[in-house]
Amino acid sequence: xxxxxxxxxxxxxxxxxxxxxxxxxxxxxxxxxxxxxxxxxxxxxxxxxxxxxxxxxxxxxxxxxxxxxxxxxxxxxxxxxxxxxxxxxxxxxxxxxxxxxxxxxxxxxxxxxxxxxxxxxxxxxxxxxxxxxxxxxxxxxxxxxxxxxxxxxxxxxxxxxxxxxxxxxxxxxxxxxxxxxxxxxxxxxxxxxxxxxxxxxxxxxxxxxxxxxxxxxxxxxxxxxxxxxxxxxxxxxxxxxxxxxxxxxxxxxxxxxxxxxxxxxx
Numbered sequence: 001x002x003x004x005x006x007x008x009x010x011x012x013x014x015x016x017x018x019x020x021x022x023x024x025x026x027x028x029x030x031x032x033x034x035x036x037x038x039x040x041x042x043x044x045x046x047x048x049x050x051x052x053x054x055x056x057x058x059x060x061x062x063x064x065x066x067x068x069x070x071x072x073x074x075x076x077x078x079x080x081x082x083x084x085x086x087x088x089x090x091x092x093x094x095x096x097x098x099x100x101x102x103x104x105x106x107x108x109x110x111x112x113x114x115x116x117x118x119x120x121x122x123x124x125x126x127x128x129x130x131x132x133x134x135x136x137x138x139x140x141x142x143x144x145x146x147x148x149x150x151x152x153x154x155x156x157x158x159x160x161x162x163x164x165x166x167x168x169x170x171x172x173x174x175x176x177x178x179x180x181x182x183x184x185x186x187x188x189x190x191x192x193x194x195x196x197x198x199x200x201x202x203x204x205x206x207x208x209x210x211x212x213x214x215x216x217x218x219x220x221x222x223x224x225x226x227x228x229x230x231x232x233x234x235x236x237x238x239x240x241x242x243x244x245x246x247x248x249x250x251x252x253x254x255x256x257x258x259x260x261x262x263x264x265x266x
Contacts, residue, residue, distance in 0.1 A: 018241075025049070025234035032230040048235040058236065060211060061218040068133045068203075068214060069196040075138025076192045077185065083139075084147035085173055089159050099148075106141050114205060121206060132206040133214070137196070143188040150184040151177060186251050197244055215240050 024032055026044040052058060086092075087099050117136060118127075126132040154177060162172040178185070200216040207213055219240070222233040 021234045022238055024230055025238050027231050029229060029231055045231065048231045049239065052232055052236045052239070055232065056218055056221050056236075057210065058215075058218065058239070061213055061215045064133075064212060065197060065214040067130060068199075069193055071130070071134045072137050072196045073189055073192045075134070076140050076143050076188060079139045080143040080147045080188060081173060081178070081181075081185075083144045084151050085169070085177065087144070087148045088151035088154075089156070089169075102141050103145060110201065114201075118205060127206055128208045128212050130212075133203055133212075136202075140188070140192065143191065146188055147181065147184055150181055154180065190248065190251055193247065194244060197240075 020039075023040060025048055026046065027038075027041040028043075028045055031038060031041060087095060121127050121132045121136075124131075126135070158176055159172060162176060167175070198216060199214060203212075203214045203217050204220075207217065219233065219236055222229045222236065
């Protein structure tokens with residue numbers, strides 16, 4: 001009984017910020033600044049959601065974010081699968097050392113390579129384009145690690161049998177590895193989608209025009225020097241987070257299966 005009470009309490013604590021966001025989106029600006037704060041709005045302001053669409057080109061931001069998310073996801077799935085296959089089923093000189101070096105690169109914080117990356121993109125003339133938003137993130141080391149750990153659980157005999165049947169590496173990946181790797185692929189897809197959908201610092205640096213802004217950069221419009229417009233900001237945040245919540249609800253079963261079946265061991 002105590003365990004259920006504890007879990008319920010933790011769940012309520014985690015859900016509260018989302019509930020507060022929705023309730024704030026229904027308040028007026030003065031009401032959102034009251035001290036002590038008022039939890040429930042006196043008169044729900046659904047017009048806040050319409051006002052968001054009037055003040056910023058939210059549809060354009062959604063489109064930019066969707067393009068960035070989908071193409072980045074396609075790149076992550078392709079590079080993670082091929083790299084994980086090489087680290088799992090191919091024996092080449094320096095394989096383990098290369099893999100450890102890649103894992104070590106995960107320890108480098110993003111601010112360290114922001115300036116060098118910006119200089120490279122400027123020389124390529126990719127600034128303020130989808131190339132800058134997508135290409136640098138089509139390779140994800142953690143995704144490679146997670147897929148590789150799953151591939152290591154696939155018996156080597158399956159690979160040898162496929163080679164004896166005349167199948168090349170791509171056929172082995174497509175017909176054998178991918179069908180048994182759906183849970184882990186869904187997991188890295190979720191991580192990639194959330195990362196792209198919530199990306200702020202990188203798009204803020206590499207984009208200049210309003211037509212190239214993704215959602216998170218567009219939300220900064222509601223935080224101004226004279227004060228944040230909290231109801232509009234929360235209304236926009238609610239609409240932005242809704243697609244991720246829906247995706248997670250449908251993918252939850254696959255995500256749980258991934259952590260059970262793939263494991264993190266050799």
